Amino acid sequence: MKNIVILISGGGSNMAAIVRASQQQDWAGRHGARVAAVVSNKASAGGLVFARENGIATEVLDHKQFATREAFDAELARIIDRHDPALVVLAGFMRILTPGFVQHFEGRMVNIHPSLLPAFPGLHTHQRAIDEGCKFAGCTVHRVTAELDVGPILEQAVVPILPDDTADTLAARVLTQEHVIYPRAIAQLMRN
Template sequence: MSGVNKNIVILISGGGSNMAAIVQASRARQWPARFGAKVAAVFSNKATAQGLVWAAGEGIPTGVVDHRQFAQREAFDAALMAQIDVHSPALVVLAGFMRILTPGFVQHYQNRLINIHPSLLPAFTGLNTHQRAIDMGCRFAGATVHRVTSELDHGAILDQAVVPVLPGDTAEALAGRVLTQEHIIYPRAVERLLAAMP
């Protein structure tokens, strides 16, 4: 493998636990040596995102594009794309990035943009997935890694994990168990995509 040439850019809005899981997997599973891949940068729309502190501590370049500084979504997305494209990403990974992206952004990164959603898609797109699963009497919940398309939470499914809904479950308890599985399937899905790249 001649050098590291497959850059991964991760977008976060908060603690970045899925981002950290991917960074840790990239090292433990030797993505630079095996695939020529590395996490090249982490960006957030919030300067207060704790995940930025963690990433910086790991020596990963970080940046902030504050959505509140832009009157239109398109202007925010254009500014974010300019930052991302500095790294010529092979993959752009949404890891708790709490912004709905414009069709132009999605098109720009077509087939390179992936997300993780805390439900078994196509069930429970959008927000409050865990409470909705409990309210509907679901026996199982889970998480889905999927390609991002212009339709929210509707891209091709890359990986899923199933978690039982337990009697007396709260949304918080269920979310915690689902998150544990997210930390397994998201790095796994990224690795499969890297392995399939020329």
């Protein structure tokens, strides 16, 4: 069985979309893949409840308990490795990962970013797209590399930017597309 480990920091809506797709599309039967664990750096992350309700193992590792980013990432890697991951999925995991962590999971880690990369890496993507006068925004599933938001692109979705959009209304529209393309990109990786 190809184990998928999902990392979250909050509500976990992308994680939930992935779990639902894995169930509805029978990833276990069709691809020999399953969501094996959900790990969060915050005990209060709402997504942990959804994961537990769906019979998925959960773990919490509070980054504030570690003196350095490297120490946190080393322990996080140990926790993830216990689940023998074929794929590590970043789904709203609000931590910049150290090069050593990224190297450890090289070729086995993906992320979703709320812009049409290479445009607008980093934070505040929706407001930046509006401020620049862009006509379109979107989201990108990409492989994770040591450099932030520049890994090879696996899938993208485009949404129009409407004249009365705010960062929040645009973010909500982009999020609906994230819920479509992230599970699809992961299913494609599990087929291979």
